[in-house]
Amino acid sequence: xxxxxxxxxxxxxxxxKALLLTFLLPLVLATLFAFAFGGVGRNTNADKEYDLPxxxxxxxxxxxxxxxxxxxxxxxxxxxxxxxxxxNDIKKGNIDCVLILHKGFSDSLNIGNPLPVELQYxxxxxxxxxxxxxxxxxxxxxxxxxxxEHIPIMMKNMFGKMMGKRHNETEGKVNQQFDELYQSIGExxxxxxxxxxxxxxxxxxxxxxxxxxxxxxxNTPGLVQAIGGVxxxxxxxxxxGVGTGLLDEKQEGTLKKxxxxxxxxxxxxxxxxxxxxxxxxxxxxVMFCYASFAFxxxxxxxxxxxxxxxxxxxxxxxxxxxxxxxxAQSRQQAQSLSTLIILIVSAIGGSMIPIFFMxxxxxxxxxxxxxxxxxxxxxxxxxxxxxxxxxxxxxxxxVLLFIGIVLNLIALYFFKKNIVEHxx
Amino acid sequence: xxxxxxxxxxYNGKEVLKGVSFEIKEGEFFGLLGPNGAGKTTTIxxxxxxxxxxxxxxxxxxxxxxxxxxxxxxxxxxxxxxIALYKEMSAFDNLMFWGSLYNLNRNTLKTKIFETLHLFGLxxxxxxxxxxxxxxxxxxxxxxxxxxxxxxxxxMDEPTVGVDPQSRNLIFEVVEKLHHEGLTILxxxxxxxxxxxxxxxxxxxxxxxxITQGVKExxxxxxxxxELIKISIxxxxxxxxxxxxxxxxxxxxEEETLLFSVNDSQKELAKVISKCNxxxxxxxxxxxxKINLEMVFLxxxxxxLRD
Numbered sequence: 001x002x003x004x005x006x007x008x009x010x011x012x013x014x015x016x017k018a019l020l021l022t023f024l025l026p027l028v029l030a031t032l033f034a035f036a037f038g039g040v041g042r043n044t045n046a047d048k049e050y051d052l053p054x055x056x057x058x059x060x061x062x063x064x065x066x067x068x069x070x071x072x073x074x075x076x077x078x079x080x081x082x083x084x085x086x087x088n089d090i091k092k093g094n095i096d097c098v099l100i101l102h103k104g105f106s107d108s109l110n111i112g113n114p115l116p117v118e119l120q121y122x123x124x125x126x127x128x129x130x131x132x133x134x135x136x137x138x139x140x141x142x143x144x145x146x147x148x149e150h151i152p153i154m155m156k157n158m159f160g161k162m163m164g165k166r167h168n169e170t171e172g173k174v175n176q177q178f179d180e181l182y183q184s185i186g187e188x189x190x191x192x193x194x195x196x197x198x199x200x201x202x203x204x205x206x207x208x209x210x211x212x213x214x215x216x217x218x219n220t221p222g223l224v225q226a227i228g229g230v231x232x233x234x235x236x237x238x239x240x241g242v243g244t245g246l247l248d249e250k251q252e253g254t255l256k257k258x259x260x261x262x263x264x265x266x267x268x269x270x271x272x273x274x275x276x277x278x279x280x281x282x283x284x285x286v287m288f289c290y291a292s293f294a295f296x297x298x299x300x301x302x303x304x305x306x307x308x309x310x311x312x313x314x315x316x317x318x319x320x321x322x323x324x325x326x327x328a329q330s331r332q333q334a335q336s337l338s339t340l341i342i343l344i345v346s347a348i349g350g351s352m353i354p355i356f357f358m359x360x361x362x363x364x365x366x367x368x369x370x371x372x373x374x375x376x377x378x379x380x381x382x383x384x385x386x387x388x389x390x391x392x393x394x395x396x397x398x399v400l401l402f403i404g405i406v407l408n409l410i411a412l413y414f415f416k417k418n419i420v421e422h423x424x
Numbered sequence: 425x426x427x428x429x430x431x432x433x434x435y436n437g438k439e440v441l442k443g444v445s446f447e448i449k450e451g452e453f454f455g456l457l458g459p460n461g462a463g464k465t466t467t468i469x470x471x472x473x474x475x476x477x478x479x480x481x482x483x484x485x486x487x488x489x490x491x492x493x494x495x496x497x498x499x500x501x502x503x504x505x506x507i508a509l510y511k512e513m514s515a516f517d518n519l520m521f522w523g524s525l526y527n528l529n530r531n532t533l534k535t536k537i538f539e540t541l542h543l544f545g546l547x548x549x550x551x552x553x554x555x556x557x558x559x560x561x562x563x564x565x566x567x568x569x570x571x572x573x574x575x576x577x578x579x580m581d582e583p584t585v586g587v588d589p590q591s592r593n594l595i596f597e598v599v600e601k602l603h604h605e606g607l608t609i610l611x612x613x614x615x616x617x618x619x620x621x622x623x624x625x626x627x628x629x630x631x632x633x634x635i636t637q638g639v640k641e642x643x644x645x646x647x648x649x650x651e652l653i654k655i656s657i658x659x660x661x662x663x664x665x666x667x668x669x670x671x672x673x674x675x676x677x678e679e680e681t682l683l684f685s686v687n688d689s690q691k692e693l694a695k696v697i698s699k700c701n702x703x704x705x706x707x708x709x710x711x712x713x714k715i716n717l718e719m720v721f722l723x724x725x726x727x728x729l730r731d
Contacts, residue, residue: 253506257569259474260504261525262497 020336028344050132053081053089053098058116060106066140067101075135087120090212092392093376093384096128096356097121099136099207114206115140122213124221124383128356129209136207213384221383223295228378229351231287232371233342235280235317240338242276243321247331250419259420269322269415273408276321280314302381305388309377312400316370319407326414345369373399425450425577425608426471431480433466433632440466441477442632448577448610448625453603455623456612457717459727463632464612465505468581471610472502485576498526501575505582507562508569511555515546515565518554519572526573533572540568543598560591567595577608584618596621616718628721635724644715647723649674649685652713653693656681658706668699676726680708683722 052070056063071078086098102116109115117140121129246269249255258268288306291297299306324341328334346352348362349371355363366372377396380386386393426448433441441463448454456464469475471482473493482489489496509518516537523533541547544564554562567583580599584592599622603609613619619626620640627637636643657664660680668682669675676683686692689712700707713719721727 252511253504253508254510256474256506257502257504257508257522258525260472260497260500260502261522262494262527263525 016333016336020340024340028340050076050128050135051079051095052076052132053079053086053095055081055083055086055098055100057083057103058101058105062106062109063101066105070099070136070139073135073139087212090120090122091384092386092390093122093213093379094392096125097132097212116208117206118208118210120210120212122384123211124213124224124379125356127354133207140207221379223291223297224378224382225350225354225375227287227291227295227297228375229346229371231284232313232317232349232374233346233351234287235283235313236320236342236346236371237338238283239276239280239318239321240324240334240342241321242279242318243272243323243325244328244331244334244338246272246322246325246415246419247328247334251331255419265416265420266412269326269412272325273318273322273411276318277314280318281310284310284314297382299382305381305386305393308388308397309374309381309393309400312377312397312404313370313374315404316374316400316407319404319411320370323407323411323414326411326418329418346371348372350375370400370403373403425452425485426454426610427481427483428467428471429481431467431470431482432478433470433475434478440632441470441480443480444629444632444634445480446627446634446637448608450608451603451606453609453611453622453624455619455626456610456629457614457616457619457623457626457721458612458629459614462614462629464614464629465581466632467629468502468579468610468612471579472500473497498573499575500577500579501570501573503567503570503578503580503583505585507559507566509554509562509565512553514551514553515541515557515568516550518565519569522569523572528573536572536574537568540571541565543601544568545594558588558591559586560588560594563587563591564595564598567598571602575607577610578602579610581612582614583611584613584615616716616721619717626717628717628724630721630725636720640717643717643720647685647715647720648687649719649723650687650715651685651689652715652719652722653684653686653689653696654681654709654711654713655684655696655700655707656709657700658708660705664703664705667703671695671699674723676722678727685719685723 054067054070056067067078067080070076081098083098083100086095089095090098098120100118100120102118104116107113119129119132119136246255249258255268259265288297288299288310292299320341321338324334324338328337346369348358348366349355349369350366351371355366355372355375358366373396377393377400380390380393380396388394428444428446431441431444432439444463444467446454446456456467458464466475470477471484471489473489473496476490484496485499487496487499510521513521519537519540520533523537524530528536537550538547541550544567546561546564546568549557549561554565557565563583563586567580570578570580578599584595587595596618599609599611603622611618611622623640625637625639626643627634628643629635636646638646657680660677660682665675665677665682672684672686674685676685684692684696693710693712697707697710
């Protein structure tokens with residue numbers, strides 16, 4: 001019996017593919033999911049901060065103070081923005097939301113009226129927005145400083161944070177500014193005793209929530225995420241199969257026979273690329289048509305942009321298939337390598353889990369994944385309703401085409417080096 | 425038709441072709457005979473333009489294969505050693521594909537496919553998938569695919585490896601017919617019987633060198649002996665071999681077999697057996713062969729073709 005065990009172990013450890021899939025792949029995926037769900041990589045203060053775009057339309061001392069208070073929170077980093085720019089960025093999916101302190105903020109604060117605070121956001125980011133609200137509401141509730149015991153804590157927090165960024169000499173000035181600001185707010189409240197009675201802990205903490213981006217044709221972000229994510233990941237698997245057909249041809253001698261014929265080596269590779277593209281376009285088209293019939297994804301209003309995004313995605317993914325085939329020495333090697341790469345780029349690119357679950361660093365790394373650009377493109381089409389002429393949408397298509405061109409050029413180089421020369 | 429001059433090629437520091445030269449006339453059936461690893465396939469890869477030699481030159485119908493590769497490719501049909509066909513496609517579809525690479529008119533190609541499949545006895549199964557064919561049938565389609573564009577030269581690299589006797593005979597008949605119709609053929613093999621049957625002129629290659637070449641009968645005459653006596657012995661050792669070699673200077677040994685090159689086997693056989701008895705050798709088997717290409721190879725290299 002032990003002889004059989006030893007023989008099996010010997011064979012197993014000789015099989016690199018099995019080793020890769022048994023040990024390395026689970027480790028890589030576990031690491032990625034730990035980053036996404038397990039809080040790994042979120043130990044530093046910098047990682048905890050959420051970049052909150054804020055537009056101060058009131059420009060009063062009170063509104064500026066509020067912004068400073070918000071910025072003092074460990075979970076937030078305030079980014080001052082212009083309203084029109086921020087709204088445009090939300091529509092294009094570049095940012096999740098913008099917090100607007102409207103005109104009259106200071107007056108409302110002084111007289112105890114509900115604060116004119118609005119959060120404009122992208123409905124597809126509801127999960128992030130929910131978490132953001134949890135940070136904003138308690139803070140805004142403290143502003144009328146009825147609960148004066150919170151003020152020193154707020155000041156201490158903010159001061160501590162500022163001291164981390166500024167020179168010690170500013171300490172006195174900052175303290176003085178705090179005193180003046182709170183004194184003026186206090187005077188306003190004393191001048192209006194009726195308002196003071198209305199101040200409850202949460203009364204003024206209402207934030208007007210406005211969906212700036214939501215689907216006009218009932219496509220839900222979850223559906224777009226599911227269809228887009230699965231479509232791109234499965235496409236990568238299927239085009240790898242098409243690409244590795246090159247290695248089969250090498251092994252079976254048909255590639256050598258093709259080289260005997262008057263067609264040139266480049267034409268053989270371009271032929272493979274073209275067929276992989278055509279299969280990819282067909283696969284994505286079928287996938288979205290199926291999603292339309294089975295799940296009600298509204299595609300009829302988006303055909304031109306969807307077609308363009310399908311072409312871009314197909315080009316990048318099929319280039320990946322040919323690329324893997326050109327760098328691998330055998331079909332088995334190509335399959336192991338492609339499985340590893342596909343699962344990684346799919347995980348970091350948002351095919352498996354939404355990008356916003358991941359820490360900031362992972363979201364930055366996501367841009368190397370074709371899945372990321374394709375997913376963003378599909379959100380542009382079905383969620384953000386961007387037109388085919390929109391620069392943001394076209395940029396995503398251009399990035400996919402660029403990825404495709406780069407991978408194809410690398411594939412061409414390695415095809416000549418690894419395949420044609422070896423066949424000869 | 426084909427001129428190969430002083431070809432040299434090195435792989436990973438090992439010289440696999442060491443100045444190979446030969447000429448093939450138009451309409452000639454030329455054999456390149458040699459054991460596995462002798463350099464036959466490397467020579468063919470250079471002739472077929474997919475491999476560049478380190479030095480030397482090859483011309484086909486006056487065209488330099490390095491400078492005018494595309495034109496050369498149209499002139500030659502190559503039958504590779506592997507069965508290079510798409511197994512999931514039918515014979516007809518395979519031939520349509522391979523023929524289309526030579527830009528043949530679709531109708532002309534179809535006609536040519538029907539003719540060729542008929543020639544190889546496969547017309548009735550042309551629409552069956554290749555994977556349903558026997559090895560011999562696949563080999564026939566493999567050869568057929570090299571003939572569709574009416575090449576001036578047919579290069580065949582060990583085309584009968586693993587083929588059943590029936591298919592082998594059919595292939596020989598077709599190839600001989602093509603030769604009689606004027607096709608120039610370069611045929612590589614390590615099967616001496618094939619070269620004996622098919623080739624008019626031969627070059628024998630070993631370790632990347634042409635060790636002899638010429639008309640088949642002349643090559644045989646170049647060997648001083650007429651016959652070969654092969655005796656398999658159980659208790660053969662170096663001492664015994666040395667003793668026997670002192671009587672027969674051309675004696676060769678291959679494992680348990682002694683090879684006596686003689687002029688008259690009837691006279692020599694009695695002497696050989698007598699000597700074996702004298703040395704208490706246990707004779708297992710005796711075989712006598714007339715002069716053939718294998719003896720030529722043995723005479724020139726000291727080893728058998730199938731080593």
